[in-house]
Amino acid sequence: MGSLGLVESNGHQNYKNWDTMMNYHPRKDGAWVKQKNGVYELNDEFYKTSGGIFDPITHYEGMFLPS
Amino acid sequence: MKTILALAVFISSLHGFVHAQNIIDFSKIRTPIIFRGDYKFAYRDPAVIYANNTFYLYFTLCENSSDRGYYSMIAYSKSTDLIFWTYPKAISPRNRNLNYSSPGNIIKYNDDWVICLQTYPTPMLESFGNANSRIFIMRSKNLEDWGEPELLKVKGNNVSESEMGRMIDQIAIIEEPFAEELEIDVLDIPVRLAADESAHTVDDAIKHMEMGYKAIALKAIAKTLSMTMKIAQASYERDVPCFCADLTINPILVEWNKNVAARLKSFP
Numbered sequence: 001m002g003s004l005g006l007v008e009s010n011g012h013q014n015y016k017n018w019d020t021m022m023n024y025h026p027r028k029d030g031a032w033v034k035q036k037n038g039v040y041e042l043n044d045e046f047y048k049t050s051g052g053i054f055d056p057i058t059h060y061e062g063m064f065l066p067s
Numbered sequence: 068m069k070t071i072l073a074l075a076v077f078i079s080s081l082h083g084f085v086h087a088q089n090i091i092d093f094s095k096i097r098t099p100i101i102f103r104g105d106y107k108f109a110y111r112d113p114a115v116i117y118a119n120n121t122f123y124l125y126f127t128l129c130e131n132s133s134d135r136g137y138y139s140m141i142a143y144s145k146s147t148d149l150i151f152w153t154y155p156k157a158i159s160p161r162n163r164n165l166n167y168s169s170p171g172n173i174i175k176y177n178d179d180w181v182i183c184l185q186t187y188p189t190p191m192l193e194s195f196g197n198a199n200s201r202i203f204i205m206r207s208k209n210l211e212d213w214g215e216p217e218l219l220k221v222k223g224n225n226v227s228e229s230e231m232g233r234m235i236d237q238i239a240i241i242e243e244p245f246a247e248e249l250e251i252d253v254l255d256i257p258v259r260l261a262a263d264e265s266a267h268t269v270d271d272a273i274k275h276m277e278m279g280y281k282a283i284a285l286k287a288i289a290k291t292l293s294m295t296m297k298i299a300q301a302s303y304e305r306d307v308p309c310f311c312a313d314l315t316i317n318p319i320l321v322e323w324n325k326n327v328a329a330r331l332k333s334f335p
Contacts, residue, residue, distance in 0.1 A: 005328030006310035007321075013223030014315045025318045032325070033318070042329055051322035060319075 009035070024059040027052035090120075091149055101144070101152055107131055110155070114182075116173045116210070122146045123210045125170040125182060128155055136192040139166035141184055143211070158205070158213045164190050167203070167216060169236060179206040184216065185235045200233045254279030263312060266290075269297040276307050282334075284312040287323045295327055303332070310334050 012018045022028055032046040042051075049055070101124070102110040109129040116123050128142035141159040144152045159167035171183030184203050187196030203216040222231050245251045247265040261282035262275035267290065272283055283302045287295040302309050309331050311324040 003331065004333045005331035006334040007324045007328040008311065008313040009321055009324070010223075010313050011315050011317060011321065013225075015317070016225075018318075022318045025322075028318070033322075040325055042325065046325075046329075051325055053319065053322045053326060057319060 007040070024057060025052065026055035026057055093149075096149055102155065112169045114170045114172060118180075118210060120147060122149060123173070124152070125173070126155075127168040127170070128157060129168075130161070134192065136163060136189060137166075138163055139168035139187055141167050141170055141182075141205075145211075159184070159216065164188050166196065168196075171236075173210070179208065180210050181206055182213070183219075186216075187235065196233075196235060198233045200235050201228065201231060202234050250274075250278065252278045261310075266298060268294060269301050272298045273301050273305075276302065276305050281307060283307055283309045285309050285324075285327055285331075286312055286314060287327050288314055288316055288320050292323065292327070299327065299331065308332060308334050 011021075015021060022033075025033060027033065027049060030045060030049075030052065032040050032042045032051065034040075104110055107130065109131075111127040111129060113124060113126045115125070123143060123145050125141060125143045128140045130138045130140070132138060138161050140157040140161055142155040142157045144155050146152045159165075166187040166189055167184050168187045169185050173180055173182045175181075181204050184205065185196075186199065186201050186203065188199045189196060191197070202219045202221060204219055205213040205216050207213045218228060220226065220228075220231070221234070245253075253260050256279065259281040260279070261284050262272060262280040263284040263286075266272040266275055266283055276283070283298060285295050285299060290298070299309050311328045311331075313321070313324065316324075
């Protein structure tokens, strides 16, 4: 194992509707999305898609009026 | 079990330690032993803080009992010269179903001192604390009179005490112990302090690294991905490790942090 970056994540502890919010994730079924024993296992798809951060996010886009 | 409590304890009040070096005549300390254990009592897990011109020493006071079990309590002693120490005084109950023990560091938060501690129940005469071991804090205004232990719900408010699982040996840290505007040089503090909230820009981050901060908390959501890349680059060039700090963010924003963390060196 090479470098292992450290990331703090506590949203699941604080958001009551975390599971609902997870459904807004454009790649919610990605193998890297949920931690396993404290580790996010990033795969090739994560790096190809940047984890989905540049994908359309319908739920949040719907909060804004169309231009 | 025979344990001695030595002077080589961690000085958790770093400002205080620097100050104490100037007023304590260390050459007069003839022995590193403060309390010597015997068949009945043991003194373990020291944590010391210097405040009000006084050293406050907290530790686990273990009392062996005739049924081959033991009781653990948090106790403290104080000294102004590191030579004479007050008689140990327990600040937690003598209760084998709790066995408060292992004081962690002591920090000042607003007007309160806060100490970390654990329970270590041994109701069946176990050697080690059972599955009900949990982590607590206590608060004090004066480092001597402490309130009731308060459970730390470290897995979130939605996880009940019974579901939390066994946990011991806690330690609390403060992110950025000084107010942002103070710009205190921390180079001589022998622990790794992380710059966090005040590292708004790459220039801020560089300034903090030059002030002795030995880690940078990256906040890609608050500072933008673009600025975070610049801060990470500046940190890399100075061999200062980074990590990604959450802001209690939604699942897709966690991916922002993952994208950054995936490109960082391992945190030492």
